[in-house]
Amino acid sequence: MNQNPEKLKQIKPSGKRYTSVGDMLNGLSAESNLVEQFQAAQAESRLVDMLVDLRRAAGLTQEAIAEKMGVTQSAVSKWESGKDEDLSVKIVGEYAKAADQRVALFFGKRVNHVEAVKCHAMEIKRHLSALASLAHKDNEIEASIQEFFGEAFFNILTILAKCQEQMPNGSEFEVRLQVVGTKPIRKLPKGPSARMVEA
Numbered sequence: 001m002n003q004n005p006e007k008l009k010q011i012k013p014s015g016k017r018y019t020s021v022g023d024m025l026n027g028l029s030a031e032s033n034l035v036e037q038f039q040a041a042q043a044e045s046r047l048v049d050m051l052v053d054l055r056r057a058a059g060l061t062q063e064a065i066a067e068k069m070g071v072t073q074s075a076v077s078k079w080e081s082g083k084d085e086d087l088s089v090k091i092v093g094e095y096a097k098a099a100d101q102r103v104a105l106f107f108g109k110r111v112n113h114v115e116a117v118k119c120h121a122m123e124i125k126r127h128l129s130a131l132a133s134l135a136h137k138d139n140e141i142e143a144s145i146q147e148f149f150g151e152a153f154f155n156i157l158t159i160l161a162k163c164q165e166q167m168p169n170g171s172e173f174e175v176r177l178q179v180v181g182t183k184p185i186r187k188l189p190k191g192p193s194a195r196m197v198e199a
Contacts, residue, residue, distance in 0.1 A: 047084040051095050055080075058099035068098035128152070 055065050062080070066073045079091060089105070096103040111119070135142040
């Protein structure tokens with residue numbers, strides 16, 4: 001992508017602000033092959049960019065994460081300026097460990113919204129069942145788990161009610177819960193979703 005230095009000198013600042021390099025190239029009506037080259041380079045470094053974001057979110061410099069990973073700063077610099085194909089699962093795992101973060105790698109076609117919700121729902125069910133099993137084994141934490149179940153129940157209902165309100169004609173559908181227990185409920189949702197817990 002060598003440019004003519006004389007041509008570059010003729011370019012004057014426009015004063016416009018762009019949210020990304022891609023937007024800038026489109027806004028400046030850059031040559032189509034330049035835009036294509038930029039998009040190809042972006043596609044080849046998506047995972048690399050995520051590792052950089054992971055490191056920065058942990059407040060680590062390249063030197064600091066290199067020390068935690070037991071490698072040189074130049075190795076980290078090479079990975080962060082390279083392509084996804086240069087990375088290994090081991091490198092990604094070491095980044096996550098050094099940044100004290102949990103990451104997941106997914107391979108295959110993109111999951112649609114319905115599939116994602118079903119997948120998360122099954123994971124929630126698995127974790128809630130594990131908590132229920134713990135409650136049977138330890139009387140001391142049973143009350144805490146029961147309290148958590150109550151809060152989770154209200155949170156899930158609140159999420160569903162808010163999403164339903166965003167649907168076309170969503171206001172015609174009501175999610176309502178009538179409390180019939182004897183124990184007072186400590187936390188109730190506030191705002192428009194509060195009508196779900198009205199008696």
